[in-house]
Amino acid sequence: MIAFSGLDGAGKSTQIDLMTNIYSRNNKKSIVFWCRGGYSPGMLYAKSFFIKKKTNAASSNKSEIISRNKQFSNSFVRKTWLFLSILDLIFFFSIYIRVKEFFGVKIICDRYVFDTLIDFRLNFPQEQVDKWLIWKLLCYLSVKPLKHFVLTVSVEESQRRSKIKNEPFPDSQETLEKRLKNYLNFVEANKFMVHIDGSNSIEYIHNIIIKEVLI
Numbered sequence: 001m002i003a004f005s006g007l008d009g010a011g012k013s014t015q016i017d018l019m020t021n022i023y024s025r026n027n028k029k030s031i032v033f034w035c036r037g038g039y040s041p042g043m044l045y046a047k048s049f050f051i052k053k054k055t056n057a058a059s060s061n062k063s064e065i066i067s068r069n070k071q072f073s074n075s076f077v078r079k080t081w082l083f084l085s086i087l088d089l090i091f092f093f094s095i096y097i098r099v100k101e102f103f104g105v106k107i108i109c110d111r112y113v114f115d116t117l118i119d120f121r122l123n124f125p126q127e128q129v130d131k132w133l134i135w136k137l138l139c140y141l142s143v144k145p146l147k148h149f150v151l152t153v154s155v156e157e158s159q160r161r162s163k164i165k166n167e168p169f170p171d172s173q174e175t176l177e178k179r180l181k182n183y184l185n186f187v188e189a190n191k192f193m194v195h196i197d198g199s200n201s202i203e204y205i206h207n208i209i210i211k212e213v214l215i
């Protein structure tokens with residue numbers, strides 16, 4: 001398993017597509033596994049239960065976000081949602097991926113456990129999720145990537161690329177700055193991560209990744 005993390009617009013999707021093509025050309029079965037806490041498949045039911053979505057098609061995304069934030073202001077709802085999110089991640093990162101690898105499938109993770117931790121830190125700073133026992137269990141049980149690539153660009157460049165891609169819910173400048181700081185701290189603390197400057201050319205970044213995977 002290899003994993004890709006980093007800011008929006010840093011080039012993760014492009015490099016993931018290139019890796020998928022390499023596996024395909026070499027007749028190796030692969031899957032791209034996209035997963036973030038709260039957005040994993042098993043959380044669909046939990047979301048429908050804890051977050052009452054409006055069925056009126058005329059209701060705006062903004063009003064839905066306001067409604068969601070209001071529900072998350074309830075400590076019980078917030079903690080339960082976080083607990084279920086982590087529990088679902090344990091299933092996918094410790095069981096689902098292992099089963100796929102057992103049958104020879106190459107796994108490309110579009111984001112990893114650390115991305116979820118950053119999300120939780122930014123969205124629920126009052127909870128300190130990384131100190132929860134179930135979070136520590138997730139970190140212990142999760143399959144560790146053979147290589148973990150962290151792609152970053154400047155906040156300004158991330159915003160520029162998000163506009164080009166017409167991202168529906170881009171992070172604010174303040175959020176991007178905090179997110180970037182978290183990624184850089186993770187890279188500094190975890191030597192197994194490979195930090196790549198996403199402002200370099202696609203070919204240059206791809207060559208770095210290939211060399212690392214072949215080591």
